[in-house]
Amino acid sequence: MTAALTELPIPLVLADHPALDLLNTQMMVDGQRRDLLNSDADATEWLDRIGIELQGEAAIGDGQLLGQLRALRECFEVLLVARREKRVADPAALNAFLLRAVPQLVWEEAGAPVLDRFRQSDAVSQCLARLAFAAAELLADGDFNLVRKCESADCSLMFYDRTKSHKRRWCSMALCGNRHKVAEFRKRRQSAGD
DSSP, rough: OOOOOOOOOOOOOOOOSHHOOOOOOOETTEEEEOOOOOOHHHHHHHHTTTOOOOSSOOOOOOSHHHHHHHHHHHHHHHHHHHHHHHHHOOOOOHHHHHHHHEEEEEESSSOEEEEEEEHHHHHHHHHHHHHHHHHHHHHHHHHHHHHOOOOOOOOOEEOOOOOOOEEEEEEOIIIIIIIHHHHHHHHHHHHHOO
16 A cells, blocks of 8 residues: 655745745655646635735636646746856747736726736736746846755755845745754754764
8 A cells, every 4th residue: 555645735935036936836845846736726826825816707727727837837947047057048938928918008997097017808817927027027137146046955945035144045944944953953962972
């Protein structure tokens, strides 16, 4: 009989950038890289958690949102790796998401009009365009000295170091930082006891 599968954690929102949080929807669980988004419901909940609310009657349940979100994550990951390695990469896949973002002047209520940079007829495309735009901004304007991977060997999470000193080492002090401190403490105690 096989052991029960480990229940997957809820994707963490700790990267200080929505595009990096998207990458972090894949993480190491029990030594294996696992996808934490496995349904349109997971994707919708995650989008809400990062502040991109899915408006209207999105096609939830047919897998469209999940599939497109995973495709956006994959193309962004390729571009991020290339940017970190100072290599040229083809942005065509990300640009396809950005092409869906059509700026529109919206004047629905009395008063001043509003410029909606991501006006779309369908809610899924609008959400993905917002996320793609955040990814493109990071790739073009982000300080890649501050885009980091957690220093824990067992962790795959990325973050944008917005700390004042720019010395953030861990995805989260509550997770990997504390584990490292406990391991170092045990190592010192063991060395002292020898």
